[in-house]
Amino acid sequence: MTVELMINFAVQFLGTVAVVFLAYRSFQKRRIQLGAEPTLPQYFIRRSTYWLGVASYCAFMAALYLLLTFQWLPLEPLVTLIVKNLRSRELVDLLNGLDGTTIVPLIAAGLFLFFIAWESKINPLLILRDSIHDAFAIPTKAVEVYNALVTSRLSAVDEKLKEQIANRLLVSSIDPGDFDMSSATVEYKWAHNCLLFDRIQYYANQSSFRRLFNEPSLKWGEICISYNAMSEKVAVWKEAEPHYTKTVNLIKELDQLTGLLCRMLASLIVFGSASENDIWTTVKQLGGNVHEARLKHTYKYILIFMAASAIGVILGREISVSLHNAFLFPDKPLAHFSYTTLRWMAYVMPMYVLPLALIFVLRTLVFSRQREQYDRYYGFYMTMMIMGFVVSTTVSTLVLELTFYRREYFFFWESFFDHMRWGILPALICGFVAYRMDTPVTESETLGKCLLDATLRFLGWGAVAVIIMLYATDDLGMQESNLRFTVVGTAFFVVGLLGATARFKTARIDD
Numbered sequence: 001m002t003v004e005l006m007i008n009f010a011v012q013f014l015g016t017v018a019v020v021f022l023a024y025r026s027f028q029k030r031r032i033q034l035g036a037e038p039t040l041p042q043y044f045i046r047r048s049t050y051w052l053g054v055a056s057y058c059a060f061m062a063a064l065y066l067l068l069t070f071q072w073l074p075l076e077p078l079v080t081l082i083v084k085n086l087r088s089r090e091l092v093d094l095l096n097g098l099d100g101t102t103i104v105p106l107i108a109a110g111l112f113l114f115f116i117a118w119e120s121k122i123n124p125l126l127i128l129r130d131s132i133h134d135a136f137a138i139p140t141k142a143v144e145v146y147n148a149l150v151t152s153r154l155s156a157v158d159e160k161l162k163e164q165i166a167n168r169l170l171v172s173s174i175d176p177g178d179f180d181m182s183s184a185t186v187e188y189k190w191a192h193n194c195l196l197f198d199r200i201q202y203y204a205n206q207s208s209f210r211r212l213f214n215e216p217s218l219k220w221g222e223i224c225i226s227y228n229a230m231s232e233k234v235a236v237w238k239e240a241e242p243h244y245t246k247t248v249n250l251i252k253e254l255d256q257l258t259g260l261l262c263r264m265l266a267s268l269i270v271f272g273s274a275s276e277n278d279i280w281t282t283v284k285q286l287g288g289n290v291h292e293a294r295l296k297h298t299y300k301y302i303l304i305f306m307a308a309s310a311i312g313v314i315l316g317r318e319i320s321v322s323l324h325n326a327f328l329f330p331d332k333p334l335a336h337f338s339y340t341t342l343r344w345m346a347y348v349m350p351m352y353v354l355p356l357a358l359i360f361v362l363r364t365l366v367f368s369r370q371r372e373q374y375d376r377y378y379g380f381y382m383t384m385m386i387m388g389f390v391v392s393t394t395v396s397t398l399v400l401e402l403t404f405y406r407r408e409y410f411f412f413w414e415s416f417f418d419h420m421r422w423g424i425l426p427a428l429i430c431g432f433v434a435y436r437m438d439t440p441v442t443e444s445e446t447l448g449k450c451l452l453d454a455t456l457r458f459l460g461w462g463a464v465a466v467i468i469m470l471y472a473t474d475d476l477g478m479q480e481s482n483l484r485f486t487v488v489g490t491a492f493f494v495v496g497l498l499g500a501t502a503r504f505k506t507a508r509i510d511d
Contacts, residue, residue: 320489388430461499
């Protein structure tokens, strides 16, 4: 190994170490905004998951750096030039040899290191960092637990726990009926804060949580001082005559204390829970709104939809071809298992499965940040229909214009409006799938009932597909009647199977 090669490897190694160090520091710097306060993310995920996220980000940054400095803009010419001229002590030749091929890679490597450490919203590497955060669900549970605690209903809290909280107060400031009052009143807000503080005290007595209470950003000392002062303020307020300004100011102070308490308690619950079920069991004990329809293993549903689409294309086309050859045009038979089947499968996947996969992503993002819980989210269903329509129509426009019509040049928006009819069925399926996600199956559901419901959904959606596809293929001429027949028949099976497989099993929290 030559000296130049050894030095080049040493430079690459030091650069990679610097990249890993900066990526590690950057990953730890990200804050999660809970209410009005930023919070470090490592308190909202299990340590193993958090460090896996750190390792993934650091490894990805190191790989990008090595690709940049080895493959795209290699540093080797600069290292060779420097070593060669230092050995011969020809500094003038060294300066003359500094051109674009040697200087640009050095600048690029320096900028890469700068971007890793640069905290800015427009920094693309930090956008990637935040995406890896989200991929490991580091902020998701934090936001869900925080929102559930902020909007908890105290009427659901156990009566013994309410009595226990009232007995522990140094100053008597809670009446038994405060837990059942309106959430906008001083009495209810103070009872809520007392409940949160009492639960935090449970964790404070355990040594394994000591580092969270010593974390300055969680403000445990400020919480204790504010809580003790608020106890006396509420007691004085209850004894005094009603005063509007004092009441409004007291409510503001109570809301601020509630935010700090929920932030602290959310970190303790997530950090100290062995599983997701433990998290939501604790939240439910505190009267928190628990999303009962939280889907687990969503990738399995996406694989099921992909399989249903592929099987639908195969069955639909082959059965349609058989009927076509037997009854419609026996003198013009179509070929079985032709290359067309594979092309249709490649077309159906992005047209139907891609928007369905986006539903899972958007559902996680939306539901993790919403505070109120409802039985049905019709606004979300309509949004998913619009999203499915836009995505599937865009796919149809690009695929049909570039492959079927083989147009080298076309105006996208003009073609988009021409192909809107192909987005109707995927839009309806997206809305139906989003709706079905909030219709969880029960454990007691028998296999016979499950098969019957799936069959009815298959036939119902198959009929809808036939009606809409007859409209969508109305412009196909007589010479293309065989194509129209097979397209409609294939749509019957694809859409019918997607509707039949839209059955979701959710994780419910036991009472």
